[in-house]
Amino acid sequence: MSVLLTTYQHERFIADALEGVVAQRLDGPWEVIVGDDASTDRNREIIRDYARRYPDLIHTHFPERNLGHGGRPIFAQMVERARGDHLAVLDGDDYWTDPRKLARQSAYLDAHPGCAMCFHDVVIHWEDGSAPDSRSTRRWEPRRFGLRHLLGSVNIAACSPMFRRTALAPLPEWYRDVIWGDWQLYVLAAQHGWIGYLPDAMAVYRVNDGGVTWADDGSVVERARRVVRFHGELAGRFDARLDRVFARSRSKALFELAAAQAAAGDDGGARDSLARSLRAYGPRLRPRDARRLLLRRSIGRGPHR
Known part of the structure; x- marks a missing residue:
């Protein structure tokens, strides 16, 4: 099991993300790779502190320069470095709230060999209070998804998926230049099997001035x-x-x-x-x-x- 935590300029949030990760309860071996894309705030300092406190668990991936492209090149490098058969992904401004999240998703993939990726519901939280908290995915959605669902109305928050490594690695060269890195990952996974949905909310997706969402383009x-x-x-x-x-x-x-x-x-x-x-x-x-x-x-x- 590998956790890939991608982060940039998240000094206000990264501790919450890391706390949610280290709180996970897993029986088997696992690793956490934290990739910081050359932040200029205190982000790396905070990450190093956690790496010192959890040396057998947390490993850093710090490129010397910002790789850009919305974090997709650094993420591709982290996928190549990961050793686990299952890959859980997280951005540095979001956080997990259920300590059994990873165990539940990994068990789900083990129990369903035809499933290439599974995800769960999350709480959407607006940092500025401009909107009330809401849920990302409707509870009445089907529990299994295919490609047509992905291209339709299903919402999958970027802090919720777990993939089989074989569904992603290695990522294609064109991945670094796509407009939204998360949805292309879901489409890639859908080529290798169906996508499973766990209806419980096990994470918080922050909407904030330091994050990037599909709705940030104004009009x-x-x-x-x-x-x-x-x-x-x-x-x-x-x-x-x-x-x-x-x-x-x-x-x-x-x-x-x-x-x-x-x-x-x-x-x-x-x-x-x-x-x-x-x-x-x-x-x-x-x-x-x-x-x-x-x-x-x-x-x-x-x-x-």
């Missing part, structure tokens, strides 16, 4: 553009038999972008995104795609309300 239109880019990045990087699945997910993302642009009064952009949406899934228009035609007809009548 609804900009967020929609990032979703389109994410779906576009999947094409040509996996089994060719999945191209149609990816094309459909990108078509849906382009439609959502068109709707956002239309609502913002950008009729020209909406028309272009809608046309790309229809092209992305091929020339055949299915009945459920009729709403796209309705949107196309409404463009040009002014901002939507």
Whole structure:
């Protein structure tokens, strides 16, 4: 079992993350690799202190310079260094709350050989108090997921997954340049088996000014553009038999972008995104795609309300 804790400029939070890790109760051997991407605050100092206190458990991975790309290159290095058959991941500004989290997930993978990755619910906590705490994943979600679920509406917080090492290692070269490092990992895992869901909340995902979330890009239109880019990045990087699945997910993302642009009064952009949406899934228009035609007809009548 290997825990991969990736961190950068997290001096306010890293102690909570490490406390949640060292509190884990496991029967077998395990290791913790803490990778700091050349922070300039006290992050490394705090990590070194924990490494001194737990020398047989915590190992540091400190590159001499910042590797950038949203932490994806340093994470790839940590995956290569990991020795465990199961890989649990965590960012330095989140923390685990259940001391049996790792044991439960590892037992789940052992009991289900066809499962490539499992995750659990988490509490979403806004540090500035701008929103109440909430749960990441609806409790009525199915307990097993496939690729179509990942490209749909399921939410998987980055502090919750545990992977089989064989589902990730080695990470492909293109991984360092993707827009969201976590979701591509889930898609990679889905090529090796199904994804399991444990409904209990066993971690806290912080939303703070030092973190990066998919929703940090300001306007609804900009967020929609990032979703389109994410779906576009999947094409040509996996089994060719999945191209149609990816094309459909990108078509849906382009439609959502068109709707956002239309609502913002950008009729020209909406028309272009809608046309790309229809092209992305091929020339055949299915009945459920009729709403796209309705949107196309409404463009040009002014901002939507």
